[in-house]
Amino acid sequence: MNSLERHVEKLFASYQETAEVKELKEEILSNLEAKSADFQAEGLEAAEADQKAVSTLERVDFFFADTVALYLNRWRLEVIQILLLYTLIAWVITIPLTVLGLAMRLHFVLLLASVVIGLIYFSLYLRRGGRLDERIVSFSRKALLRLRKLVWIGWSALILALLIGLTLSQFGSNIWFQRPVLISGPYQFATLAVSYGLPFVSLILPLVVSAALRLVDKYKVGDEVER
Structure with a gap:
């Protein structure tokens, strides 16, 4: 060669x-x-x-109409930082629930995830600078937009399926036999509300994907040139 x-x-x-x-x-x-x-x-x-x-x-990115070149490691570092922030926020939100004896497993999973993501973030942060920061990759903007759309559609379908399944498990017999729903007290109401709220923790994923797409322009290499 x-x-x-x-x-x-x-x-x-x-x-x-x-x-x-x-x-x-x-x-x-x-x-x-x-x-x-x-x-x-x-x-x-x-x-x-x-x-x-x-x-x-x-450079050859201008040969591709929707291609954008970006500094991969700078972009990835901020995306992981956002993921860490969202995970910590979700973990903090679950703290009051643990006092009531609710969402204990999710609280532990979010704590563990925060620690792992934090270690990854600080590992990349300490290695930043020099040639590592100058690593450039090219992405198709259309492909990224398509990915974001698919993630939101998939998340919406998952949430809908979970909520329907939860409703059927909790109130299936009431709906089938047309009986009124009885909630015995505040604790049962809180338990029910938490059961419906917990699936929305997964909102972290589409939010991070959307944030990652917004950051592409921040870390792109120069201005895009049309073919």
Whole structure:
């Protein structure tokens, strides 16, 4: 593999090897080889001509209409920070419930998740800087928008299924036999309310995905260029 081929492979390192990408790589390599030949015809040595040809193309994201290049590790660090914040908020909300003897398992799971996410965050935070912060990847904006939409649809369907299942388990016989629902006291009401509220802790996932998408523009490399 010569220097021009290595340069083309490096340019497309973060892209999936689709038919479109393969065709574009071949076209770019052909153009670089033609430029190098022109430079050699002007009197430059082969190595110098290749280097000059390479310097004319340092990025390829503008060949993709909806592609945005971003600093991966900077973006990932803030996304994990947001995930940690949301998890801690959910954990704090469950503290009063544990006093009533409710949501004990969820409280422990959120605490454990906060510790694990916190360790991951501080590990990445301590390793920040230098070449690690300069790592660049390219994403399709359409794919990210599609992912956010799918996550919200999936979450909504999950919540709906859980609430329907909970309602049937709690009041199925009342609904079937058309009997009135009787709540014996404040504790039973609190237990019932918590049962309906706990599934919404999973709202963390779509919120984090939405936040991650918003942060793309904050950490993108320069301005996008239309093809």
